[in-house]
Amino acid sequence: MTLPDLNLDALIDFLTRLLNTPSPTGFTENAIALCEAELADISGVRLSRTRKGALVGVLPGESDEGWRAMTAHVDTLGAMVKEIKSNGRLKMSKLGGFAWNSVEGEGVTVFTQEGETVRGSILLTKASVHVHGQDMSKTERKDEVMEIRLDARTTSAQETQDLGISVGDFVAFDPRVEVTNGFVRSRHLDDKACVACMLFTVKALVKAGLKPKKTAVLHVSNYEEVGHGAAAGIPPEVTELLAVDMAAVGEGQTSDEFHATLCVKDSGGPYHFGLNQRMRKLAEQHDIPYKVDIYPYYGSDGEALWRAGRDVAVSLIGPGVDASHNYERTHTEALLATVRWCLAYLLE
Numbered sequence: 001m002t003l004p005d006l007n008l009d010a011l012i013d014f015l016t017r018l019l020n021t022p023s024p025t026g027f028t029e030n031a032i033a034l035c036e037a038e039l040a041d042i043s044g045v046r047l048s049r050t051r052k053g054a055l056v057g058v059l060p061g062e063s064d065e066g067w068r069a070m071t072a073h074v075d076t077l078g079a080m081v082k083e084i085k086s087n088g089r090l091k092m093s094k095l096g097g098f099a100w101n102s103v104e105g106e107g108v109t110v111f112t113q114e115g116e117t118v119r120g121s122i123l124l125t126k127a128s129v130h131v132h133g134q135d136m137s138k139t140e141r142k143d144e145v146m147e148i149r150l151d152a153r154t155t156s157a158q159e160t161q162d163l164g165i166s167v168g169d170f171v172a173f174d175p176r177v178e179v180t181n182g183f184v185r186s187r188h189l190d191d192k193a194c195v196a197c198m199l200f201t202v203k204a205l206v207k208a209g210l211k212p213k214k215t216a217v218l219h220v221s222n223y224e225e226v227g228h229g230a231a232a233g234i235p236p237e238v239t240e241l242l243a244v245d246m247a248a249v250g251e252g253q254t255s256d257e258f259h260a261t262l263c264v265k266d267s268g269g270p271y272h273f274g275l276n277q278r279m280r281k282l283a284e285q286h287d288i289p290y291k292v293d294i295y296p297y298y299g300s301d302g303e304a305l306w307r308a309g310r311d312v313a314v315s316l317i318g319p320g321v322d323a324s325h326n327y328e329r330t331h332t333e334a335l336l337a338t339v340r341w342c343l344a345y346l347l348e
C-alpha cells in the first residue's frame with residue numbers, strides 16, 4: 001500500500017503561522033484556535049475542547065473498536081512576570097525547563113490583563129560591557145540577574161504599572177522563524193513542528209478519500225511543558241497513544257534533522273514494547289527514514305497519560321530537532337518522515 005501524498009508547502013505555511021502565534025504554557029488559546037480553524041474544514045472530524053483548553057478531534061475509522069490517539073503539544077517555553085522592579089524593569093519566573101542564556105538578548109512580548117501587548121527584550125541586569133567590563137561573561141545566569149527591558153518610557157515600578165503590566169502577565173519569546181534550504185530554524189519547534197505534522201497527517205488522509213483503520217483521536221495538548229498535558233482529554237475508548245514530539249539531537253544521540261525517531265526510553269523509562277515493534281515494522285515497510293534512540297533528559301505527554309493511570313499502549317515518535325529548548329532547527333525531510341509514519345500508523 002502506498003501512503004497518501006503530503007502538501008509539504010501547506011504544512012510549512014501552517015507551521016510558520018503557528019510558530020508566530022505566541023503560546024507559552026497557560027496562555028495557549030490563540031494557538032489552539034489556529035489549529036481548530038485548520039481542522040474545521042476537514043470533513044468528518046468532530047472537534048471539541050477540554051475544560052483545560054486542549055483541542056480534541058475525532059475522525060471515525062473503518063472500525064470503531066479500540067480507538068487510536070495521537071497527541072502533540074502547542075504550549076511552549078516562556079515566562080511570567082514575577083515582579084515589577086523599582087527601576088521599571090521586570091523580573092521573570094520561567095515556564096518550562098530552559099537555560100537563561102538561551103534567551104538572553106531575545107525580543108519578548110508581554111501580554112497585559114487588558115489584552116494589550118508591550119514589547120521588550122531579555123537582558124542581564126548588568127548588561128553593558130562598557131559599564132561592567134568583561135566580568136559579565138562570568139555571571140551565572142539565574143532568575144535574579146535576568147530582566148526584561150521594556151520598549152516603553154519607564155524608570156519606576158509605577159510607570160510600568162501604568163502601562164497595564166502586572167505580576168502574572170505572560171511573556172512570550174520571539175520565535176525568529178526562518179526557512180532556508182529545507183531547514184526550519186525557530187524557537188518552539190518543540191512541539192509545534194509535530195502539531196503541524198499531526199494535523200497534516202489527517203488532512204492528507206481525508207484528501208485521499210481514506211479512513212483510518214480504527215477511529216482516530218487527535219489531541220492538541222496545551223500543558224505538556226509542565227508535565228500534565230495529555231493527563232486529561234484522551235477519550236476512554238482509546239487503547240493506544242502515539243505521542244508525537246521532537247527527537248533530541250546532539251552528542252551521543254542517533255537522532256538527526258533528516259529522520260524521524262522512535263524513542264524507546266526517556267527519563268520516564270521504556271515505552272510500550274509491542275507498539276514500538278509495530279512502529280519499527282511500519283517504518284521498514286514504507287521506507288520511512290527513521291532512527292531509534294534514548295533521550296537522557298526528557299519526558300512526554302505519553303508518560304503524562306500513563307502517570308494519570310490510563311491503561312493504554314504508548315509509543316513516542318517525532319522529527320529530529322537540533323538544540324532543543326534553545327534556538328531550535330529541523331529539516332523538512334524529518335517532518336515528511338514523521339507525517340508518513342503517522343499515516344502508516346493510522347492506516348495499518
Ligand SMILES: [Zn+2]
Binds near residue numbers: 073190191224245246
Ligand atoms: Zn515537547
